[in-house]
Amino acid sequence: NAEVLQPYVIGKDLNQRPDCSASRWVINFRNLSLVLAEEYPDCIDIIRRKVKPERDRNRYSQAARERWWLFERSRPELYEAIECFGQVLSISLVSNAVMPVRVPTGQIFAHKCAVFALEDFASLAVLSSSAHSAWTIRYTSTMRTDINYSPSDVFLTLPRPVPSTDLVELGEELDRKRRELMLGRSWGLTTCYHHVHDPDDHDGAVTNIRDIHAAIDEAVMRAYGWEDLDLKIGHHPTKIGIRWTVGKEARFELLDR
Numbered sequence: 001n002a003e004v005l006q007p008y009v010i011g012k013d014l015n016q017r018p019d020c021s022a023s024r025w026v027i028n029f030r031n032l033s034l035v036l037a038e039e040y041p042d043c044i045d046i047i048r049r050k051v052k053p054e055r056d057r058n059r060y061s062q063a064a065r066e067r068w069w070l071f072e073r074s075r076p077e078l079y080e081a082i083e084c085f086g087q088v089l090s091i092s093l094v095s096n097a098v099m100p101v102r103v104p105t106g107q108i109f110a111h112k113c114a115v116f117a118l119e120d121f122a123s124l125a126v127l128s129s130s131a132h133s134a135w136t137i138r139y140t141s142t143m144r145t146d147i148n149y150s151p152s153d154v155f156l157t158l159p160r161p162v163p164s165t166d167l168v169e170l171g172e173e174l175d176r177k178r179r180e181l182m183l184g185r186s187w188g189l190t191t192c193y194h195h196v197h198d199p200d201d202h203d204g205a206v207t208n209i210r211d212i213h214a215a216i217d218e219a220v221m222r223a224y225g226w227e228d229l230d231l232k233i234g235h236h237p238t239k240i241g242i243r244w245t246v247g248k249e250a251r252f253e254l255l256d257r
Contacts, residue, residue, distance in 0.1 A: 004029055004040050009103065011092035011112035016188035019179075020101045026108050029069055037069050044069060078109070081117040089116040089124055093149045096240060097193040098136055100127045102175055114151045121171030122163035128174060128213065129220045130233075130245040131254055132158065137239050138255055145240045161223035170216045177212060181205050197243050199235040210244050217246055221254075229253060 007022030014020050027047060029037045037044050047069050055068035064072045082088050082105050089100040093112045100116065102124060109115050116123070126132060135158050140150045182192050184205075195206045196213070214233045221229055232247030246254070 001040055001042055004032075004037075004043055007107040008110065009090070009107050009113055010110040011094060014090060014092045014101060014103070014113060015095055015097065015190045018182045018186050018188060020103055020189065022107055028071070028108060030074075031070065034069055078115060078117075082115065085117070085119045087119040089118045089127060090114065091116075091127075091149060094143065094146055095149065095190070096146050097189045098133050098147050098149070099189055099193060100124060101189060114149055114155070116155065120163065120168070121175065122167040123160075123171070124175060125167040125171035125216045126160055126163075126220060126223075127155075128171070128216060130213075130217045130231075130251070131220050131224075133243070133245060134251045134255055142240055147240060161220060164219065164223045166219040167216070167223060170212060170219055174209075174212045174216065177205075178209060181209065197235070197241070199242065213244060224254075224257070226254065226257060229257075 004027055005025050006028050008024050008026035009020075009022045010024075013023050017023060027043045029040075029043075029047075037047075052068045055065050055072075058064045061072065085105050087102045088105055090103050090109065091098070091100045091114045093114055102119065116127070118124075136147055136149060136154045139153050139157065141148045178192065181187065182189070185192075187195075192209070195201045195203065196209050217231055217233055221227060221231065229250055230247075231250045233245070234247070235242050236245055236247055237243075238245065245251070
């Protein structure tokens with residue numbers, strides 16, 4: 001059965017589990033014919049009992065009714081794009097943290113996860129920067145204090161800088177130190193950044209994450225060639241609450257640039 005079982009990652013896993021791991025498993029027959037799928041009787045029995053009745057009631061898709069043992073929208077382009085990667089960057093589409101994490105491939109990603117066909121630490125640094133978060137807050141919708149991340153409106157329109165050695169090193173440091181903090185405290189990503197964005201939290205491990213983010217912001221500005229920009233990094237009010245980020249004037253200026 002392991003041949004047709006895979007971890008299934010949802011947005012809540014990325015936001016709330018300390019290791020961002022999948023909280024459940026899913027049966028994935030990929031493109032197997034029904035004859036071959038029935039070679040896994042335990043799994044096909046579950047699909048026949050729990051999925052087929054729902055598919056039989058689907059009036060809008062003949063393919064969904066006829067191929068009831070397969071995912072209706074399997075997004076093969078995604079998995080083809082990342083099949084050579086050991087890790088990918090992913091972000092929950094609904095989140096207050098607005099932070100990507102590196103997660104293993106070989107998993108199925110739910111529709112509330114944005115998956116970037118990137119695994120390098122420089123990209124992790126850029127997408128963890130205040131430039132990315134400011135761009136996101138400006139160009140996507142919000143839900144109270146959460147961001148409704150739109151890859152087409154945000155990621156595809158963001159002019160990313162050329163990767164630098166600094167960005168690689170800082171992205172790796174952020175990934176390592178943040179993982180240590182989250183696992184050590186049993187914090188998910190949302191809780192971790194609740195502490196980072198809290199001006200009254202002076203915990204040494206938390207301030208270390210702030211320092212790494214400040215260094216990332218400075219490295220991103222150097223990569224853009226904007227070393228003249230006075231970032232004034234600190235706790236500042238934003239559309240989604242108090243954030244550890246660059247100052248208001250710097251946000252407006254970098255968005256203009």
